[in-house]
Amino acid sequence: MHCGRLFSVSVIWLVVTASAAWAEQARTNVGVLTCTLVTPDKDVGQKMTCGFKAAGTGADEKYSGTIRGSEQELVSGKVVLVWAVIGPAETKIPTGFLAQRYVHGKSALGQPAVLIGEKNPAIVLQSETNSGSAAHATITQMDLELMGTPA
DSSP states (O other): OHHHHHHHHHHHHHHHHHHHHHHTOOEEEEEEEEEEEEEEETTTEEEEEEEEEESSSOOOEEEEEEEEESSSOOOOSOEEEEEEEEEETTOOOOTTTTOSEEEEEOOOTTSOOEEEESSOTTOEEEEOSOTTOHHHHHEEEEEEEEEEOOO
16 A cells, blocks of 8 residues: 555656656747738737747648637738747747647746747747737737748
């Protein structure tokens, strides 16, 4: 019975240690996502096209998507939004890794707005557009879908 408890405690310690190490994983800027908003659609959010440029040796990628905000209409006219893509420092970036839903996350006071991946919360989009931009402040959700990579 004593060996069983010791084994259980060891397994729990291992799980907690591994989880803590994953949570403290070093993060880095893996690239830049630049999105251009196109025609607003009040029923499904604002449509956009995006380009991802890797900071290292990854291929450029094209995405389509939508954003939703807390206001009826986020922005009017042509708007370009720029995001720093923050991810794990020691991971090879797979094709299409940005394709997921992102939700508004809490950022430190005075820091740019962030969107956190729902499927992969290790991927964070940090606003690089003018910090006073109302467009970033009102975005509550963003969905991205891979369109392709340049030939």
